[in-house]
Amino acid sequence: MTEVSPVLRILPEVLLTLTGVLVMLLEPVIDIKASRKPLGFLAISGTLAAIAATGYQLQLPPGTAFFGSVQSDAFSAFFHFVICGIVLVTLLVSLDYFEGHTTYVGEYYALILFGAVGMMLMTSSVELLMIFISLEISSISTYILAGYRKRSATSPEASIKYFLLGSFATSFFLYGIALCFGATGSTNLFDIARGIASGASPLLLTVAFGMMLIGLGFKVSLAPFHVWTPDVYEGAPAPVVGLMSTAPKAAAFAVLLRICYGAYGTMTHLWMPLIWILAVLSMTIGNLGALTQRNVKRMLAYSSIAHAGYLLVAFTSLAALGIASAGFYTAAYAAMNVGAFAVLGYLSGFDEKRTNLIDYAGIARRHPVAAAALSVFLLSLIGIPFTAGFFGKFYVFTGALNSGNAWLAVLGLLNSGVAAFYYLRLLAQMYMLPAEPTLEPNTMRARPGFILGVAILVFAVFALGIFPNRTLSLARDAGATFTSHPNPVPQPQAEAIPQQ
Amino acid sequence: MLNATILTWLTFLPALGAVVVLLLPRRGRIPQVFTLALTLLLFIMALHLPVHFDYTQQGFQYELNVPWIASPAVHYHVGVDGLSMWLVVLVSFLAPLGVLISWRTIEDRTNEFYSLFLLQQTAMYGVFIALDLILYYAFWELSIVPLALLIGMYGRTNGRTAGIKFFLYAFISSALFLVGIIWLYSRTGTFDFVQLQPEIQRLSTGPHAAGVWLASLAFLAAFAVKAPVFPLHGWLKDGISEAPTAVAMILAGKLGLYSLLRWHISLFPVQATHVAPLMISLAVISILYGALLALVQTDLKRVAAYATLSAVGFAVLGIYAFTPASMAGGAYQILNESISGGALFMLLGILYERYGTFELAYFGGIASKMPKLAVLFVITALSLIGLPGLNNFAGEFLILSGSFQSHPALTSVATLGVIFSAAYMLRVVQSVFYGAPSSHVAAIVRDDLSWRERAALWPPIVLMICMGVASAIWLHAINLSVPAMTPMTTASHNISYATMGETR
Incomplete structure (x- = not known):
């Protein structure tokens, strides 16, 4: 088997980094009054190149690089696609969102790209320290992005809150790594798996797993580590919320999958109950919390907590199918949530005129197309058939039932019944009430970038809901990397992993 | 050739029409005329079914069975028997009447009305012709959305509450229904109506008898809500009294009753x-x-x-x-x-x-x-x-x-x-x-x-x-x-x- 150059294993990340650096370099050269849109287009083309590079990686045999710290395989490729897709749409949607409102538009594009580099590295890292570093790369850029509406009071508040709690949580993750190292003498996930197989201290391993779970639980806003979510989502600009409620979560879930199935693959009895509890807590707290919200962004923040809970249900199905359904759900959730926030961002504008439920009364009359798009995303979040959300839920709960967790499935689906109410309330507000005369119609015209971005997402929601085969087979390949790969087994097969 | 695809045409033409209606200009009676023409066309097409129906043959006719999703094995399996054939004709018969009767009463947001109306027709056809549980469930759930929106948007005085009430009644009961469907699949490996019948009989006597019981109750509850049967009729009074005429005509009855026959008693x-x-x-x-x-x-x-x-x-x-x-x-x-x-x-x-x-x-x-x-x-x-x-x-x-x-x-x-x-x-x-x-x-x-x-x-x-x-x-x-x-x-x-x- 031919040797694959290590750089090719991180090609998408390299491309995104180069694009980000180029954006930073060009930003001061462009006239201060000139539009920053060309930088946006540059960032978009960089993302497209990263998608192409990921497609190329999929052709390569799976394998590690850089002393076993990153691994490109079907699993990382799947999440690369998801993250790049989110970034692409976010860039399209925000091409005009910031224009004329702030002087730091160039950096915005660069930060999104650097954040994406971190998230994508997270999904391909198989070394805990590498995961930690990439987690920090992605976090730091999202901390800054959360504060991008500098003139408002809520946005910097969100940024600081996110930063303080986030760094607190990552320190938990770091402790977990240290303890894991103490127990097995390695931070490499494969070595940890071997260490567990040869009888490392279960107590240390348990505590280590718990610590890492707390760290990641914060990133994906699982209850009870969710408290920051509503405040941060409320304050951050809407397109950024669309990004940070999906992409970093996808990355953190990928890490959690690698830890659960890769490193701790033989200790399912240990993490299963923890995941179970967190799943039930997140679904219930998320949905009940959302019921009482009057602010639309806060409502969607709680809904994202609930969706993290649904996703966690997929973990319990303990088979390649579980990973596949988690992956599929991530993609489906990304499409509908980014879409919902994109439309909210458009309807409320940069100065966030419409934040409360009541402000959306009768908006379907003034913005029929935007309201229709938002309805598609909301119906998908409810889980109506022929939309992405339906199959997302379907696969997740099929996995749970297959592994005998019938109660988890019942609880989850009842929860989705409760959830229908608050999504429906927004829908009803838009369609079933007369227009609020006090609110001025949004004068912002829908720009081509926004239209294209939302059109891509609407298409994705229907494509995943009507023809899920393609994505599902990709997700299934991703899941298969854990079963066909020799990671928990002591002797690796030479064909599967080319040795460095 | 036509016999194999007629049901598919019937089902998806209204959905296509629903998109077209939204794009039609908002003046005059253009959406009404278009929808009336389309529903009349569908009615004529539906008459093909009883005319070419083989009255000597039991079982399903006009069948089409193609794989839809590889895993879990969901098929696009449609077909009608003597009961569902007449229900398909019934849906096609009522639709043009609904358009005629809404001609002048719906003056505001007409395009949206007829679009949702046509979408609802797709869902109804789908429910009656689907022979794969997931396909059936998809249409069953889909039918809730346009109906709830129609009640809510064109309701008499308090349509919003009635629409949400209808949606929640139908949606929450279907949540358990979905658990039942998935559970059955996990034990039988099929969603197909014809294959499920013997499988469920086999399960009913084995160690999974209790599970089959629970699944059957979940099915029953969802259908009884839609029918509705006392005491699950809570949505009916508001739903019907708020709904515009064309919606009240189709809101109750046939979906739930048909489902009781096909998916509860037969299964x-x-x-x-x-x-x-x-x-x-x-x-x-x-x-x-x-x-x-x-x-x-x-x-x-x-x-x-x-x-x-x-x-x-x-x-x-x-x-x-x-x-x-x-x-x-x-x-x-x-x-x-x-x-x-x-x-x-x-x-x-x-x-x-x-x-x-x-x-x-x-x-x-x-x-x-x-x-x-x-x-x-x-x-x-x-x-x-x-x-x-x-x-x-x-x-x-x-x-x-x-x-x-x-x-x-x-x-x-x-x-x-x-x-x-x-x-x-x-x-x-x-x-x-x-x-x-x-x-x-x-x-x-x-x-x-x-x-x-x-x-x-x-x-x-x-x-x-x-x-x-x-x-x-x-x-x-x-x-x-x-x-x-x-x-x-x-x-x-x-x-x-x-x-x-x-x-x-």
Whole structure:
């Protein structure tokens, strides 16, 4: 088997980094009054190149690089696609969102790209320290992005809150790594798996797993580590919320999958109950919390907590199918949530005129197309058939039932019944009430970038809901990397992993 | 070739039309004309089904079975038997009437109205033709959305609440239904109706008997909500009284009743026999409760809503009495209820259009002002009462005579419902149309029925008579399929499956 150059294993990340650096370099050269849109287009083309590079990686045999710290395989490729897709749409949607409102538009594009580099590295890292570093790369850029509406009071508040709690949580993750190292003498996930197989201290391993779970639980806003979510989502600009409620979560879930199935693959009895509890807590707290919200962004923040809970249900199905359904759900959730926030961002504008439920009364009359798009995303979040959300839920709960967790499935689906109410309330507000005369119609015209971005997402929601085969087979390949790969087994097969 | 794809065309043309309507210009009557043309085309296409139906062959016809999703193995499997064929025709028949009757009443956001209306038609077709559980569930859930939106957006006074209520009732009950579906798949490995039948029978005796029980109850609950059956009818009163006429016509009844026959009794014969006494009791309660409440309503739309509950109760009684006659009657009554009930809602809608109210107290003596309307109303009322020679008599007679064999006592009680129905319908007829004109009616001068309204009303009136005197046309196909669903060979509770699929 031919040797694959290590750089090719991180090609998408390299491309995104180069694009980000180029954006930073060009930003001061462009006239201060000139539009920053060309930088946006540059960032978009960089993302497209990263998608192409990921497609190329999929052709390569799976394998590690850089002393076993990153691994490109079907699993990382799947999440690369998801993250790049989110970034692409976010860039399209925000091409005009910031224009004329702030002087730091160039950096915005660069930060999104650097954040994406971190998230994508997270999904391909198989070394805990590498995961930690990439987690920090992605976090730091999202901390800054959360504060991008500098003139408002809520946005910097969100940024600081996110930063303080986030760094607190990552320190938990770091402790977990240290303890894991103490127990097995390695931070490499494969070595940890071997260490567990040869009888490392279960107590240390348990505590280590718990610590890492707390760290990641914060990133994906699982209850009870969710408290920051509503405040941060409320304050951050809407397109950024669309990004940070999906992409970093996808990355953190990928890490959690690698830890659960890769490193701790033989200790399912240990993490299963923890995941179970967190799943039930997140679904219930998320949905009940959302019921009482009057602010639309806060409502969607709680809904994202609930969706993290649904996703966690997929973990319990303990088979390649579980990973596949988690992956599929991530993609489906990304499409509908980014879409919902994109439309909210458009309807409320940069100065966030419409934040409360009541402000959306009768908006379907003034913005029929935007309201229709938002309805598609909301119906998908409810889980109506022929939309992405339906199959997302379907696969997740099929996995749970297959592994005998019938109660988890019942609880989850009842929860989705409760959830229908608050999504429906927004829908009803838009369609079933007369227009609020006090609110001025949004004068912002829908720009081509926004239209294209939302059109891509609407298409994705229907494509995943009507023809899920393609994505599902990709997700299934991703899941298969854990079963066909020799990671928990002591002797690796030479064909599967080319040795460095 | 056409036989294999006709159902698919029928199902997806309205969805395509729904998109087209949204893009049509918002002036004149363009969306109405387009939707009317499309629904008429669909009706003509649907007539292909009974014309080319093989009346000697049991089982499904016009079948199409292609893989949809690789894993889990979901197929796009559609087909109709004698029962669902007529239901598909029924949906196609009611749709153009719904367009005609909404012609002038929906003046605001017309494109959206007709778009949702067409989407709802797609969902209904889908429910009746799907033979794969996931496909069926997808259409079942899809049907909730346009209906809830239509109630909410075009509701009379408090549509929003009624729409949300309808949605939540239907959606939450379907959540458990979905768990049941997935559980069945995890134990049998198939979603296909034909393959599931023997698999479930096998499971029912094994260690998973309890699970099959729970699954059957989840199915039953979802269908009973949609039908609706007492005590799950909470959405019905508001749903129907708020809904615009075209939606009220299609809201209750057929979806749930059909599903009970196809997806509860046929799939879970053992479990269905055990819950049959409960269902029959609930059906009788529905009949009497609905009829008694209809007697005391002061709002015409609510009279009709409770009359619907009562009529649905009759069909449920027939279906769960498990004699061939009663089941055929129950299936026939699904058609009758939709046609007569639909006509009643249209007539009420016309009254509302003229006088702006559904309050019984405001009406009186309309017969002298609008004799044509009065005649058609009286025929419809007589049909709903069950006058011999009209359609409901044929259905109710089959139900009552059939179920009397297996449940004489409860059937006798249910017969009271027929008497009550005469009481509330005649009360409505008497106080709306006869006597001296009320001050409200006298103050407003209105024309009698327009050509458009007559075009909408005459077809169901003609059908009421045809289906009353020539019921064999419809029962022929129904008898081919429905008695085969009977889970018992005798009226006693002797459970034997050896003769499943045979008619007595």
